Amino acid sequence: MKTIKLKFNILITLASILFVSFNSQAQEKKDSFEKTYNLASTGEFTFSCYDTDLKVNTWNKNEVKIYGEIIIKGGDADDQQKLIEVFKNPEVNQSSNILEIKTNIAKSTVMIGPFSKTTLVDGKTITVDKFEIKYTLWIPESIAFNLKSKYNDIETALLKGKLKFDLYDADITMASFGSDAHFTMKYSNxxxxxxxxxxxxxxxxxxxALEMNNVEITSKYSGITIESISTLDLNSYDDNIQIGKINSLKSEAKYSEYKIRSAVANCILNIYDSDVEALDFGKLVYSAKYSDIKAGNINQFFVTSIYDSEVKLGEVGEFSCDESKYDNFVFTGIKTSVKMTNTYDSDFSAGKVSESFKFFEGNFKYCSITMPLDPALNFSLEFETTYGEVKFPRDRFSKNITSIKENSKHQFKGSTSENAACKILFTAYDSQFSF
Structure with a gap:
């Protein structure tokens, strides 16, 4: 008999829970509010929001207006009203030319089975199934605007004032912004x-971004796509960077990929285990380790240090490399000069050497150098080698030649004409040269 009674009580309890749950789910309440605050366009406005939708409009009034909408699903009327009271009364701090609005609703939410208990910012507790909030702002377009956002969808109009946005797991769509903006973003778009x-x-x-001016980015595990930008200073880690048009780029990177679809007038790259593809460069200052670069023509290419990397370029004007080890340089052509100060176990080849070529200079060990000189180019040649081989058009050197071979060493000095404009000067150990 006790067992039957116990089972009956359990069934009654379950039925009550289901009834309460059904009633809770069946109830839905909507409400809204609107408030306006005086604030000059030269003022500063800070807005904080959490897990809401936000739309920011601009106007020419010296006012900030906020309009909020809430939809509550589930919960009894008393709990719904407690929530609405907090929603309609955001925390507001205002001084002469500063306005701050905090719209946080809850301190915490605790889940107990299918039910949740929420503690509001005023300390009261409620039980509702869920609630959705949307805010719309109207602000002066030139105002200094600070936004603190978490779990939000955001849309903004044209903003001309100073911006400071702190975004966490947020999606933001911006029409445009002015000349002074700071963004901190985590898990956001x-x-x-x-x-x-x-x-x-x-x-x-x-x-x-479609178009930006001067931008400084520190990035990790991110994707950056910019169609047009003037200057970019980028500190990158494991990123994917795609740029359409850019004038100047300065970047340090590790484990990143760059794709640039235009010519870059000025560029400084310091990369590690990264890949770069670009159309052309005006001037490129480059250091790399375990990296690849592939590009078209470069007027000036200056390498400070490179290690175990691939370089594939079009026609290069002026080329210098302070230090190279285990690298492979392939140019379709070289126009003006080559200077390779300290080169170890690296390969360099140029498909064509221009008639305007001025000098080749370097120190090489265990290297291979291929530079087919133009037959019309007069040049002087001076080298000291140990082991290895130097191939050059010997028949063009008719007189005033110094050539000393002793054991594995070879010293040579000569010129194809008395006033040769091009000078080739190098020392080498166990290396192969073909001019």
């Missing part, structure tokens, strides 16, 4: 129309 000058600190985020 940004879609930007026209941007001015900015500083960005991003982690595991994606940025897409």
């Amino acid at each position: 940004a879609s930007i129309g026209t941007g001015g000058d900015a500083v960005m600190d991003i982690y595991d985020s994606d940025i897409e």
Whole structure:
């Protein structure tokens, strides 16, 4: 008898839970509010939001207006009203020319089976199934705007003032921003129309922009796509970077990939285990380790240090390399000069040497150098080698030649004409040369 009674009580309890749950799910309440605050366009506005949708409009009034909407699903009327009271009364701090609005609703939420208990910012507790909030702002377009966002979808109009955005797991779409913006992003996505000058600190985020001006980015595990940008200073780690048009690039990178679809006037790259593809460069200052670069023509190519890397380029004007080890350089052509100060176990080849070529200079060990000189180019040649071989058009050197061979050493000095404009001078150990 006790067992039957116990089973009956359990069934009654379960039925009550299901009834309460059904009633909770069946109830839905909507509400909204609107508030306006005086704030000049020269002022500063800070807005904080959590797990909401946000739209930011601009206008020519010296006011900030906020409009909020809430939809509550589940919960009894008392709990719903507690939530609405907190929603309609965000924390506001205002002084002469500064306004701050915090819209945080809850301190914490605890899940107990299928149910949740939420502690609101005023300390009261409620039980509702879920709630959704949307905010719309109207702000002066030139105002200094600080945004603190977490778990939000955000849309902004044209913003001309100073910006400081702190985004966490947020998606933001921006029409445009002005000349002073700072973004901190984590697990977020940004879609930007026209941007001015900015500083960005991003982690595991994606940025897409149509046009930007002068930008500084520190990035990790992210994707960066910019169609057009004036200057970019990028500190990158394990990123994917795609750029359409750019004038100047300065970057340090590790485990990253670059694809640049235009000519770059000025570029400084210091990369590790990274790949670079570009159309052309005006001037490139380069250091690399375990990396590949592939590009078209370069006017000036200066390598400070390179190790175990691949370089494949089109026609290069002026080329210098302070230090190279275990590298492979392949140029379709060289126009003006080559200087390779300290080269170890590396290969260098140029498909064509221009008539305007001025000098070749270097120190080589265990290297292979291939530079087929133009038959019309007059040049002087001076080298000291140990082991190895130097191939050159010997028949063009008719007189005033110094050639000393002793054991494995070879010294040579000569010229194809008295006033040769091109000079070739090098020392080498166990290396192969073909001119």
